[in-house]
Amino acid sequence: MINKELVAASTEPLILSLLAGRESYGYALIQEVKRLSGDKIEWTDGMLYPVLHRMERRGLIKSRWDERDTGRKRKYYSLKKDGKTAMARHYEQWSLVHGVLSGLRKEQHV
Amino acid sequence: MINKELVAASTEPLILSLLAGRESYGYALIQEVKRLSGDKIEWTDGMLYPVLHRMERRGLIKSRWDERDTGRKRKYYSLKKDGKTAMARHYEQWSLVHGVLSGLRKEQHV
DNA sequence: TGACATACGTTGCCACGCAATGTATTGTGG
DNA sequence: CCACAATACATTGCGTGGCAACGTATGTCA
Numbered sequence: 001m002i003n004k005e006l007v008a009a010s011t012e013p014l015i016l017s018l019l020a021g022r023e024s025y026g027y028a029l030i031q032e033v034k035r036l037s038g039d040k041i042e043w044t045d046g047m048l049y050p051v052l053h054r055m056e057r058r059g060l061i062k063s064r065w066d067e068r069d070t071g072r073k074r075k076y077y078s079l080k081k082d083g084k085t086a087m088a089r090h091y092e093q094w095s096l097v098h099g100v101l102s103g104l105r106k107e108q109h110v
Numbered sequence: 111m112i113n114k115e116l117v118a119a120s121t122e123p124l125i126l127s128l129l130a131g132r133e134s135y136g137y138a139l140i141q142e143v144k145r146l147s148g149d150k151i152e153w154t155d156g157m158l159y160p161v162l163h164r165m166e167r168r169g170l171i172k173s174r175w176d177e178r179d180t181g182r183k184r185k186y187y188s189l190k191k192d193g194k195t196a197m198a199r200h201y202e203q204w205s206l207v208h209g210v211l212s213g214l215r216k217e218q219h220v
Numbered sequence: 221t222g223a224c225a226t227a228c229g230t231t232g233c234c235a236c237g238c239a240a241t242g243t244a245t246t247g248t249g250g
Numbered sequence: 251c252c253a254c255a256a257t258a259c260a261t262t263g264c265g266t267g268g269c270a271a272c273g274t275a276t277g278t279c280a
Contacts, residue, residue, distance in 0.1 A: 156240070
C-alpha cells in the first residue's frame with residue numbers, strides 16, 4: 001500500500017500517461033494501474049470518477065460514450081492538447097523531486 | 111513551482127533524507143531544499159514547523175535546543191530509528207510510482 | 221435466483237494543509 | 251542610531267477537496 005499523499009500526487013500524472021497510450025475508461029484504468037504497480041496502487045472508483053470529471057472540466061481530457069451491444073456502456077476518455085502539456089509538466093516536476101531525493105539518498109551511501 | 115500534491119507527498123521524505131545526512135533545524139531545511147531544487151521547491155515556515163512537530167510526535171525524529179551565545183537559539187532535529195525505517199519505506203514507494211510513470215512514458219516514445 | 225464482476229455516478233463530512241499572524245533576536249546600511 | 255531585512259520558532263483557524271459510503275444498472279455463471 002502506497003501512502004495517501006503519494007497516491008494523491010500520482011493520480012493525475014498516471015491517468016494522463018495511461019490515456020496518452022490509448023483511450024480508456026474508468027474501470028479499466030483502475031485495473032491497469034493495479035496491474036502495472038504489482039497490486040500496490042489500488043484506486044477506488046469513488047475517488048477516480050470525481051478526478052476524471054474534474055480533469056474533463058479543466059479541459060485536460062475528453063470523453064465519449066461507447067454504446068456496446070453487450071455489457072454496460074462505457075465512457076471512454078482520451079487526452080486533449082492541454083492534457084499533453086499538463087503531462088509534460090508533471091514529468092518535469094516528478095523528475096525534479098525524484099532527482100533531489102535520489103541525490104540525497106546517494107549521499108548517504110558515501 | 112511544484113504542484114501542491116507533489117509538495118505534500120515529498121515533504122516528509124525530503125525532511126527525513128536531509129536529516130539522514132546530518133542534524134539540522136527548520137529554517138536551514140527550508141533553504142537547503144530550495145537550493146537543492148534550484149529554487150523550485152519553496153517551503154514556507156508556516157507549513158514546515160507543523161510537519162516537524164507531527165513527525166516528532168510520531169517518533170520519527172527528535173529535537174534538541176541549541177543555545178548559542180549569538181543569534182536566536184535553534185531547534186535541531188535528527189533522525190530516530192523509526193525515521194530511518196520510514197525513510198526506507200518512502201524510497202520504496204517513490205521508486206515504485208516513479209517506475210510505473212517512467213515505464214508509461216517510455217511506451218509513448220516507441 | 222443469487223452472487224459476483226463490470227461500470228458509472230453523487231453526496232456529505234471532517235481532517236488537515238497552510239496562510240495568516242505573532243514573537244524575538246541579530247545584522248546592516250544609510 | 252534607526253529602520254528594515256534576515257534569521258528563527260510557534261500556533262490558530264478555516265476552506266476545501268479527498269474519498270468513503272452509498273446508489274444505480276447490466277451481464278454472467280453456477
